[in-house]
Amino acid sequence: xxxxxxxxxxxxxxxxxxxxxxxxxxxxxxxxxxxxxxxxxxxxxxxxxxxxxxxxxxxxxxxxxxxxxxxxxxxxxxxxxxxxxxxxxxxxxxxxxxxxxxxxxxxxxxxxxx
Amino acid sequence: xxxxxxxxxxxxxxxxxxxxxxxxxxxxxxxxxxxxxxxxxxxxxxxxxxxxxxxxxxxxxxxxxxxxxxxxxxxxxxxxxxxxxxxxxxxxxxxxxxxxxxxxxxxxxxxxxx
Numbered sequence: 121x122x123x124x125x126x127x128x129x130x131x132x133x134x135x136x137x138x139x140x141x142x143x144x145x146x147x148x149x150x151x152x153x154x155x156x157x158x159x160x161x162x163x164x165x166x167x168x169x170x171x172x173x174x175x176x177x178x179x180x181x182x183x184x185x186x187x188x189x190x191x192x193x194x195x196x197x198x199x200x201x202x203x204x205x206x207x208x209x210x211x212x213x214x215x216x217x218x219x220x221x222x223x224x225x226x227x228x229x230x231x232x233x234x
Numbered sequence: 235x236x237x238x239x240x241x242x243x244x245x246x247x248x249x250x251x252x253x254x255x256x257x258x259x260x261x262x263x264x265x266x267x268x269x270x271x272x273x274x275x276x277x278x279x280x281x282x283x284x285x286x287x288x289x290x291x292x293x294x295x296x297x298x299x300x301x302x303x304x305x306x307x308x309x310x311x312x313x314x315x316x317x318x319x320x321x322x323x324x325x326x327x328x329x330x331x332x333x334x335x336x337x338x339x340x341x342x343x344x345x346x347x348x
Contacts, residue, residue, distance in 0.1 A: 122277060153335060163324060163338035176335050210277060223336065225270075225277035 123147065124213050124226035132232045138199040141229045145192055145213030151175070152194040153214075153223060154186055158207035169194055170216070201233045236261045238327050240339035248347045253297075253312040255342045257325030260306065267308040268326040268336065269299055278324065284308065295319070320346045 123146035133139055145152050154166040156179075165178035169188035180186075183201075188194045198205060208228045214221040241256040259265055266285045270278040282293025289301040299310045308325060322343045326336040 122279070124277070155336075155338075162340045163336075165335040165337065168335055178335060212278075222280050222283070225279070227275075227277045 122224040122226060124211060124224050126209075126211050126226040126229050128229060129227065130230050130232070132234065133201060134234055135201055135203060137201050137233075138197065139201065139231065141196040141198070141209050141211075141231075143194045143196070143211030143213075143226060145194070145211075146224055149213035149215050149224070150192065151214045151216060151221070152188055152192070153212040154180075154194070154196050155210040155212065156207045157210060157228070158204075161207075163210075166196070198231070203233050206231055206233045236265065236327050236329060236337050238325050238337055238339035240323075240325050240342050242342055243340060244343045244345070246345040246347060247315045249317055250314050253310070253315045253319065253344065255310040255323050255325075255344065257299075257308045257310065257339060258306050259308060259325075259327045261327060261329060263329045265327045265329050267299075267301060268328075269293065269297070269308075269310050270324045270326060270338075272322045272324065272341075274321075281310070281323075315344075315346045317346050317348065320344055 125144045127142045150171045153168045157163045166180040168176040186196045210228045212223040212225045214223045237260045239258045268283045269281040282291045284291045284301045292298045297312045322341045324341045325339040
């Protein structure tokens with residue numbers, strides 16, 4: 121158990137819908153990262169927050185957004201869903217935003233878009 | 235741009251045999267390198283990492299990796315495979331100043347035969 125929790129574990133929805141994925145980082149971790157794992161694209165970095173502020177953006181679509189709240193939990197919002205958005209979405213946390221700090225991964229949310 | 239190539243999407247070894255999973259990276263600046271393991275239906279767990287210093291890095295579960303700058307490689311090895319090593323392994327790279335977001339290889343699925 122990494123100490124990072126993600127809810128829900130599974131999510132099935134239809135095209136065009138909007139969903140919210142939630143992540144609670146390990147106690148004391150200030151940085152949250154979101155990654156997408158799909159069969160064709162592999163594991164890709166989406167976005168990073170540190171202590172409530174956006175720090176880095178990767179291959180995140182405009183239909184996707186995220187935020188980190190004062191209690192440090194983070195939410196990833198996916199809207200106008202398409203079939204290709206079906207993937208495993210991971211959240212990871214680390215103490216700070218440095219490259220030296222180990223990232224601890226949650227169990228993931230499996231999103232299926234029908 | 236940084237990238238990671240993992241040779242072999244699937245590697246099969248017998249129990250007790252040497253495990254060798256290959257990783258080559260492309261980076262214009264000194265890289266920080268990581269190996270993660272993903273067991274079925276779980277998140278990623280850090281096996282080992284190289285940032286600076288000794289180029290031979292020892293990790294958990296008997297794994298080790300050697301950073302070879304001249305070959306731009308960071309291959310993962312274990313002298314004797316165990317059935318419990320069956321999982322998917324991901325090599326990842328980041329670099330100083332990137333805020334720590336990881337760039338992953340496509341992954342190598344390791345099977346261990348009895």
